[in-house]
Amino acid sequence: AQSVSQHNHHVILSEAASLELGCNYSYGGTVNLFWYVQYPGQHLQLLLKYFSGDPLVKGIKGFEAEFIKSKFSFNLRKPSVQWSDTAEYFCAVKGDSGYALNFGKGTSLLVTP
């Protein structure tokens, strides 16, 4: 079955620490990959997306993600987190058999001062 897995459910980091959130998917065929962020009390916002081309994708707020096709992975990274990055992060995949996004369970990130 098609699925999206986020390995880290809760992450706590100090400011200036580096961040990497894992995302793996089990889809055959072509995929479009997304990372969304949900700040407390706010709606989902797109951080970055990958459709084709350079597998290293840069997004907003200093985030980037790398698509590794052989590993079915799309991990999110940020070299130095800030307190304002405290939020819920969702990986999402669109396969080639439909139009809706399939989301991972999310990772709750807490950045401490």
Place this chain on the structure above:
Amino acid sequence: SAVISQKPSRDICQRGTSLTIQCQVDSQVTMMFWYRQQPGQSLTLIATANQGSEATYESGFVIDKFPISRPNLTFSTLTVSNMSPEDSSIYLCSGMTGGGYGYTFGSGTRLTVV
């Protein structure tokens, strides 16, 4: 990108009643979707709202419980019918633009059934 206004933002409802959630998009979107986000869980797709025809429901969701309308390309409603406490959740709508190159989300409706 398109902006979605979702109403109400939150509601507390009695069991056995129904609530209709509305999503208005400020531009036409090709497809709209409804999700449920239970506490500590991911977003689960309820259905795809099709303009001018019946919605397409995912396994575990039925039209009698979650009737959906989409009369045009900028508006959709989801009704949660005959509510029970298990329906307490956040409900989100989403619109797709550009053949799957862009997705936008409403701000969600936090529903509590007592």
